[in-house]
Amino acid sequence: AEAVALGVRQPRLAFSFRFPEKDYIAFRSLADLMVDNRAYNGHTTGADTLWAGVPAVLTAGRHLAGRAGATFASALGTSSMVTTSLRAYEDSVFDLGSNPPRLTRMRRRLLDMRGTAPLFDLERLAQGQHRLAVAMWGVFAAGNLPMHIIAAR
Structure with a gap:
């Protein structure tokens, strides 16, 4: 309800319960962009979402729980996905969310890295x-x- 009140159209949001393993990555791949949070990064879910080819805005937090995203980006060689301030985080989300061709290029690159990136x-x-x-x-x-x-x- 809060997202809709902020102008996010209902079909843009997808919430899920547990999926059978065979459907898990496919569901992740439906996202346009993963927006990780600073306090507690995605960890396994984040890695799985990147494996699904979903570009991300990641953060470099101060504690272990908040540094997984930066570690993933390092292992992928995609440090451009990591933000270090709230302003940069917001700007990156906005820029990527309004640039579908760039998201498509990032998605293609992530999918191409499946066989070569240390993270995978x-x-x-x-x-x-x-x-x-x-x-x-x-x-x-x-x-x-x-x-x-x-x-x-």
Whole structure:
């Protein structure tokens, strides 16, 4: 009701409950633009929406929960999607929302990156997680106190 009162036409909004897995990404792909919030970024939903080819306006928050969007953009090489101020965030949403050809180009680029972008390389992610687990076990097995372990890129 609030969005409609602000002038958003009803067919422009789509709310959902849980979907069967086979329909989940397809529903995400219906969006024109993902508008993430600064306090708590989309995380898994955000990554899935980017995988669906939906361009995004992301933020670089101060806390872990608010930095996922900037991390995703870094892994995609699309830092232009990240905003650092409320004004830039609003401007970016307005600019993209009123520029369908640019949204189409961004969507095409995201879809093209599915096979190459580190964000979508789940095998590489799993291998990195495995290396970290082996390193943590090595620290423990050697009788050392817990320590920070840095993951190499």
